[in-house]
Amino acid sequence: MSEFDYDLFVIGAGSGGVRASRIAASHGARVAVAEEYRVGGTCVIRGCVPKKLLVYGAHFAEDIHDARKFGWNVPDCKFDWPVLRDNVLAEVDRLEGLYGQTLDNHKVTVLRTRATVAGPQKVRLADGTELTAERILIATGGWPHVPEFPGSEHAITSNEVFHLETLPKRIIIAGGGYIANEFAGIFNEFGSKVTIVNRGDTILRGYDEQIRDRLLQISMTKGIDFKFNAPFESIEKNDDGSLTVMLEGYEPMQADAVLLAAGRAPNSRGIGLEEVGVELDDKGAITVDERNQSSVPSIFAVGDVTDRIQLTPVAIREGQAFADTFYGGKPTVVDYQNVPSAVFSHPPIGAVGMTEAEARNKLGSVRVYTSDFRAMKNVLAGRNERALYKMIVNAATDQVVGLHMIGPDAPEILQAAAVAVKAGLTKADFDNTVALHPSMAEELVLLK
Known part of the structure; x- marks a missing residue:
């Protein structure tokens, strides 16, 4: 025993x-x-x-x-x-x-x-x-993570957001990461007036710069407001249940809910x-x-x-x-290289491998291929929203070392493409694959 x-x-x-x-x-x-x-x-x-x-x-x-x-x-x-x-x-x-x-x-x-x-x-x-x-x-x-400032107890986190009694007409979301941007897209589509406030000046730190800039542009076009370099000073609860939010360097703001999404x-x-x-x-x-x-x-x-x-x-x-x-008698070590990730924003983002900046710093000589297009569905619907696909290639070996996408169904497409990046396939391998037409995914094998 x-x-x-x-x-x-x-x-x-x-x-x-x-x-x-x-x-x-x-x-x-x-x-x-x-x-x-x-x-x-x-x-x-x-x-x-x-x-x-x-x-x-x-x-x-x-x-x-x-x-x-x-x-x-x-x-x-x-x-x-x-x-x-x-x-x-x-x-x-x-x-x-x-x-x-x-x-x-x-x-x-x-x-x-x-x-x-x-x-x-x-x-x-x-x-x-x-x-x-x-x-x-x-x-x-x-x-x-809940930052410490006067009135922070009046805010909610991603733990409580799923249990809101009513849909807030005005919601302030603190943070610049994936949680903040995902909930910003959700509440904006539900009809709430959404403001993202961020202590820094960048959203989605760690993602490719062009991709995150595209999300910022599209989000603003959809009506989401952004306030950068805006640390909280205080939150005060008003008699009617609404909140007065004080941000450093900004005029007071009124909200029905404040969601703290400043990391975990x-x-x-x-x-x-x-x-x-x-x-x-x-x-x-x-x-x-x-x-x-x-x-x-x-x-x-x-x-x-x-x-x-x-x-x-x-x-x-x-x-x-x-x-x-x-x-189990099977010694196993997890490989953390080329782990794919997604941001379920509106539109969503999919990414695997190195960003352009990371690749230039690590490899020196890289080739970058992009496709900037409107999805067929958006064209007929009259939406000007554009997708952006980006491929990073090691110029010395032709190996694809990064894929970054923003557009409809980007995470669904990226999952299969991540297998190719993980396997070390080259740009020529992508080029030699026949396109699946008409689809958004075919852009990955048509990049020039």
Whole structure:
């Protein structure tokens, strides 16, 4: 008999924790996972899944309008926020049930309670119960960063935005990253007056400059207002429930809601890590090696709490690699090169590999190919909105080292193209592929 209660104890039942638990159990390990909120984590409960459903809902605003150009006699339509909100939350409930069922089917013990680290191989539950495990895996994800300023308690984060009682007529969104730009597009299509305020002067830092400039241009054309170099001074709640927002260097603004989308921090504080000697960086991220092992040999971490690449599929890969390495006899290391990403803005962005600036800094000599065009659907609909595809090529080897796209269905197209970039294919390989016509994706093999 083992000297431990479990072979593996996982704290956090999000994407990474669920995958690690399920795979480790399938390899024969005795596994328990503790989750203090809901099984599924950020992505399923309050992140990419409900957000993408809101994105789908928002697209109908333009689709219904454009349908008239395609011969459909569409009457004026009214958007009903509570209907979409409640349907989305019901889908979240359904998915949570499936995640729980998956864990049950793999004989994983699910403890719906808070757990903290009480020792290198010991955890403590909220009721004081202590359990031992040969290995502990931290998969607690991230948490919205809330800047400190007077009245910040009157704002909401991406955790609460899915539960709004009413659709705000005026919403101020703080931040310049993907969360801010995605929700800006969503609420703008729903009919809210949207203002993005950013402490800096750049949106979507890390994405290719031409692509993010195109999103800024299109967003402004759609009516989204941007205020740059605008740190918060305060938020005051008025008698009628509205908010007065004071920004440094700007006149006071009135809003019905303020959404703080200024990034996410590793959710590592207050769970006993530092007390047992787990090393954290200055942002609170757990420092791990390529095997996801922390400075304490029996404690491991995967997902956003390690702040490597904050993407759900990356957390899943890390959870799988951990379980296969330590319980499946298949040592696995996650490859972080050429990880594709998307921004579900209006229109969406897809990207993989190096930006033009990164490629010039690293490779020196590069070739850049672009296609700037109107999607066929937009032409007939009378929309001037233009898509932009950009390919970065290593001039010395002809290898495609980056693809960046903004336009309808860009993420759907980019996923397949990312395989080619990951495989190290060349510009000639793209050129030698026959175009699929008429499609937007064919632009990738017609770049000159």
